[in-house]
Amino acid sequence: MASITDTKARNIKPADPAIPHGGITGLALHPSKTKGHGKWVLRYVSPVSGKRRNAGLGTYPEISIAEVGKRATAMRIELAEGKDPLEEKAKIEDKPRVPTFKEAAHTLHRDLLPGWKNPKHGQQWINTLQEYVFPKLGSKLLQEIQPGDVAEVLKPIWLTKAETASRVKQRIHAVIAWGWAHGYCQSNPVDVVGHLLAQQPGKAVRTQHHPAMPWRDIPEFVQKHLRSGNRPEVTRSLLEFVILTACRSGEARGITWNEIDLKNKIWTIPAERMKAKLPHRIPLSPRVVAILNDQKGRHETLVFPSIRDKVELSDMAITSVLRRLKAHSGTPGKLATAHGFRSSFRDWCSENGYARDLAERALAHTIKDKVEAAYHRTDLLEQRRGLMNAWEALVTGKVPEQN
Structure with a gap:
């Protein structure tokens, strides 16, 4: 035919x-x-x-x-x-339509958002993708993205903004892994993108520690700026509380009365409010108890509520106080931070002969060595009570500094 x-x-x-x-x-x-x-x-x-x-x-x-x-x-x-x-x-x-990277990122972000304790972190997560990734990968289908595409996104910031680049890389990986799990792509190009990028400086080289006030300067700072005057200010009381307990500022800002046992002088922070997701007990020294008693009657739930709205203070509350008071640090040109007082406490412990184990437990640091962690069967609460009382004595100027 x-x-x-x-x-x-x-x-x-x-x-x-x-x-x-x-x-x-x-x-x-x-x-x-x-x-x-x-x-x-x-x-x-x-x-x-x-x-x-x-x-x-x-x-x-x-x-x-x-x-x-x-x-x-x-x-x-x-x-x-x-x-x-x-x-x-x-x-x-x-078969469902393969989404673009931008569509997949927003879908994953909505799924993850309820699980983040801090809404600010959730906003930062999507903001980094909007700034660094969407302009180049946003319109690409998940199955079209290649290792070279990811490398082109990361190269401009890989060495100059190493921490940010690492976070961006992790978030790109999470988005494409979500797509892989849903059958939209057959591999994750981020797994091999390292072969296309220069080696970053070691984390120890690029880590910037929180500026900390030298521990010998803390007594004068507390007496001059936090204890002087007749009118109490909630943020200054909160800052003194943070210094005396060596806790993280977020743990102090969110403290509630049901976490406090004034009779036994113990503050128990629930696991969901701890960085390591493990409950943590802090023995309360006399001055800390006095601060708590001064806060009674201000709010049914929160210990340190904001003056106007009676809500949890923002993370800028203490920062603003430190800036206003020009709280100096051991780093030239930088003011001390709230987190830096934990470093001050740790330095004081080391320089005054306190056991490393005791100091690390007081700071609720996670033990990375699995063998060592297996033998930690107690939080040494009573031993830490003596440690925190000694720290209070220094901070409040009741005893001369030790050498």
């Missing part, structure tokens, strides 16, 4: 019979209502159901004779493999 030509196809009329393709069994051009136009149809017997089926392959002249030949040949190959081309097409069409 002679193969169809463009001349025959252009002259097909509405009343004409279908013109066989000639090169592919079952393929023919069926006339439409307009001369020179028709519809390509492949007729075959389904190897799955045994029924006769008609598969449309587009219209002529939009789909040329050569192009329809390629499409029909691909379908004939599927038939030879025992597949029904129309059923295979339906399977593909039933």
Whole structure:
């Protein structure tokens, strides 16, 4: 049978019979209502159901004779493999549309947001992607993203903003891992992108510690700025509380009365409010108890509520006080931070002969050595009570500093 030509196809009329393709069994051009136009149809017997089926392959002249030949040949190959081309097409069409990176990132962000304790962290998570990733990868489908694409996003900040780049890399990995889990892609290019990037400086080199006030300067700072004057200020009381307990500022800002046992002088911070997600007990020294008693009656739940709205103080509350008081640190040109007082406490412990184990437990630091951690069966509360009382004596100026 002679193969169809463009001349025959252009002259097909509405009343004409279908013109066989000639090169592919079952393929023919069926006339439409307009001369020179028709519809390509492949007729075959389904190897799955045994029924006769008609598969449309587009219209002529939009789909040329050569192009329809390629499409029909691909379908004939599927038939030879025992597949029904129309059923295979339906399977593909039933699959969900692959999202772009930006769409996937926003979906994952919505899923993760309820689990973040700090809404600020959730906002930072998506903000870094909006700033560094979306401009280059936002419109790409997840399955299209290659290691080189990820490297191009990271290279501008990989060495100059190492910490930020590492976070961006982790978040890109999380988005594509989400896509992999949902069947939108078959691999995660972030797993191999390290081969395309320069080696970053070691973390120990790039880590910037929180500026800390030298511990010998703390007594004068507390007496001069936190204890002087007749009118109590909640943020100054909170700062003194943070210094005396060596806790994290977030733990102090969120403290509630049901965490306090004044009778036994213990503050128990629940696991969900701790960085390591483990409960932590802090023995309360006399001055800390006095601060707590001064706070009674200000709020039913919060110990240190904001003056105006009676809500938990923001993370800028203590920072603002330290800036206003020009609290100096051991780092030239930088003011002390709230977290830095934990470093001051740790330095004092080391320089005054207190056991490392006792100091680390007072700070609720996670023990990285698994063998050592296995033997930690007590939090040494009573031993730490003596430690915190000695720290208070220094901070409040009741005893001369030790050398």
